[in-house]
Amino acid sequence: MIEIRKLDKAFGSHRILRGVSVDIKEGELFSVIGPSGMGKSTFIKCLIRLLRPDGGSIIVDGTDIGSTSSESTLARVRRSFGYLFQEGALFDSLTVMENVAFGLKYLTDIPKSEYPGIVREKLALVGLKDVEDLKPAELSVGMKKRVSLARSIAAAPKYMLYDEPTTGLDPVTTGMVKDLITDMRAKLGITSIVVTHDLNLALEISSRVAMLNHGEFVEVGAPAEFRRSDNPAVKEFMRISHLSRE
């Protein structure tokens, strides 16, 4: 379980997160939506301490990583996370095989001889085969995203963070990524946190949706409750996203 309490983050004088609090329960698919530039990526990066919060706590399975400076504590907690980056963030100089096996080397004690089998298994899970020897530059945007997802789940994380998983993808690949996210939860039981500005995606796949507006969660609830929200920011966002509440 992840407990977030009064999370604050500012860049210079610009306050991005203003006392954000929420509990993310095990096995749930929690989505954070909101317009661009409202702090969604900052929120998700704070969760895994890629950014250090200015205040508040992030308690992951009983360990507060919000303010710790201990490299070993951070490394231990980060082991339970997988992270799908917006642009994939695949290592350009490595092949697909080396990219997917990367986490196995540093996060697990699995013998090296078992890497190829695990990599092929994870690639198959995201619908890819015979791409092991390709470099990221030889892959399409959708393929990069899928390889990145295979890399993130290779070391069997407990939590999975998705940063704008469908941005820049065509409708077919968007549908594929959406299915992959729900599959990860259904097949592997991974607790998932998705940040996106794609309201359709969030309402369709999530068990709970939160809207981040000006650094605060202005609405948190199940998709059905979310659709019925009277919050003006939510209503406006839904209107812009061409959705009506029934």
Place this chain on the structure above:
Amino acid sequence: MKFSFTEKLGHEFMSLAEALGSAALMLKSVVYWLIRSKFELSETLKQAVKIGVDSFTVTALTSFFTGMVLALQMGYSTKNLFNEPLFIGTLVAFSMLKELGPVLTSIVVAGRAGAVVTAEIGTMQVTEQIDALYTLGTNPTRYLLVPRYLAFLITLPLLTVFADFIGVMGGCIVGAVKLGVPASVYFDDIFTYLEIADFLHGFLKTYFFAFMIATVSCYKGLHTKGGAEGVGKSTTEAVVVSMVMVMVMDYFISALLVAVGV
């Protein structure tokens, strides 16, 4: 918003202090991981090839022609003064070993390999690959910086030794072909008047230069912001700062080595 001169000056000092602080923290992290982490042999070798082996041709060309032009200038200068070219070997070897070998090699490496390192780390920074390293259980200092520091520290002194030798050989060719100084006389001059301390003076300096180039290149790469434009800006800054620092450090390290008798 308009800022006064003092505000701008204060802002510049704060930026400088922040940069120095960040660089110090980076160095602390490099030392920590250098001691603590398992030696990444394959990554270090890969970087040594990129930084050292790939810089060999340009270093060889630079030092060869430097040695040649030194012999030519010294030869004609001594010929004008004494009616014959004197001590060509001594003058070329002395200049190459103590100054030109280490300084020119460092400048070539800063311009070629330093730029590669900054561009590579900078691109990784703006495409979130550095963040990805953290999420995959690796500290970027351990995986990226330590192998590059080691590669610079291993290859720059070695390249300098090659550059010294190639420069001396360039001088020898010009001495023999253009000035009529036989190779035996040329090398006899070198071995009579040059001491091991002269070689060490230049050789030891390269470790300081290697450390500085690695620090500037890695720091600029890690602090890249703003996409492709930012990568270009960081790379240019890294090369300019490294080159200037080589010249500035050369004076102070030389003075220090002279003071301690090397």
